[in-house]
Amino acid sequence: MRARRVGLAGIVAACALSVALLPPATATAAKKKTIGSDLKGTPTPGTGYSCGLTGPCAIAQIKLPGDPHGTRAPFKGVLRKWRFRTTDEDPEGSYGLRLAVVRKVGAGASGDGEPVDTRFRFVRRTAEKIVGPEPGTYRFKARLKVKKGDFIALELPYGPDNPSVQEFYVPHADALDYSWFPAPPPGSADNPYEANAETEYLYNATIKKKKKRR
Numbered sequence: 001m002r003a004r005r006v007g008l009a010g011i012v013a014a015c016a017l018s019v020a021l022l023p024p025a026t027a028t029a030a031k032k033k034t035i036g037s038d039l040k041g042t043p044t045p046g047t048g049y050s051c052g053l054t055g056p057c058a059i060a061q062i063k064l065p066g067d068p069h070g071t072r073a074p075f076k077g078v079l080r081k082w083r084f085r086t087t088d089e090d091p092e093g094s095y096g097l098r099l100a101v102v103r104k105v106g107a108g109a110s111g112d113g114e115p116v117d118t119r120f121r122f123v124r125r126t127a128e129k130i131v132g133p134e135p136g137t138y139r140f141k142a143r144l145k146v147k148k149g150d151f152i153a154l155e156l157p158y159g160p161d162n163p164s165v166q167e168f169y170v171p172h173a174d175a176l177d178y179s180w181f182p183a184p185p186p187g188s189a190d191n192p193y194e195a196n197a198e199t200e201y202l203y204n205a206t207i208k209k210k211k212k213r214r
Contacts, residue, residue: 034069036061036152036204039085039137041170043202048164051156055182059201060102060120060153060192063176067200072149075209079144082126082205084154085137088166094132095165098155099205100125101144105189116178121189125155135167146207154203155183172200 051057061071073079082099101123126142156165177199178192 031209032206033074033209034204034206035071035073036069037064037085037200037202038067038069039083039202039204041172041200041202043087043167043170045087045167047169048166049156049169050164051158051181053159056098056155056158058100058102058122058153058155058180058183059177060151060179061175061177061201061203062151063174064172064200065174067172069204072151073146073207075148075207077146077207077209079142079146079152079205080208081139082142082152083137083139083203084131084168085202086131086166086168087135088132088168089135090166091133093166094130095157096128097131097157097165098125098128099140099142099144099203100153100155100183100186101146102151102153103147104149104151116192116195118178119189119191120151120178120184122153122184122186123150124186142205152203152205153180153183154201158182168203169199169201171198173198175200177201 049059064071079099079101084097102120103123105119105121107117107119124144126140126144129138129140131138175198177196179194179196180190181193184190
């Protein structure tokens with residue numbers, strides 16, 4: 001059987017047709033964006049983070065140099081999913097977490113810890129979600145509106161009956177996060193209590209771009 005010969009023009013036409021039939025992957029990918037940690041790395045055993053007794057505290061990752069995910073919403077949309085990873089195997093380590101949308105609203109007074117002259121508004125937050133006692137990556141659905149430039153903060157539990165949140169952060173050169181003790185209630189704005197460096201917290205969220213009206 002003779003092999004069918006295809007001229008150069010036919011090859012070019014076939015390639016053009018195949019490219020035209022490919023789904024617009026880049027356009028689809030641009031409609032969704034994950035911000036926050038890549039959830040990789042191995043936390044040091046026994047490391048934890050405690051809010052104390054006065055109220056829930058919060059951590060907002062502000063910079064993650066070199067990470068494939070940014071830390072700010074790249075467009076206006078809806079936060080549809082969020083994730084949290086821990087390597088803790090403590091059978092008593094179950095606790096509740098929330099994710100909050102936080103927005104920079106300008107300068108203000110210094111924080112109670114290291115001076116932080118930037119105010120953030122805690123715009124809205126998810127319902128409490130239970131994590132633990134098993135280690136792993138926990139995935140939750142959400143529906144929170146976000147604006148371009150918004151950050152996400154992790155709200156941690158407090159009180160004598162809540163254990164410290166264990167093994168959910170790793171070293172990260174030049175990273176920056178802000179923390180609040182206690183976390184402002186939804187709709188309120190406050191300065192961070194302090195700025196912290198060199199730490200990546202293992203949580204992130206996926207934002208879906210809002211469709212433009214025609």
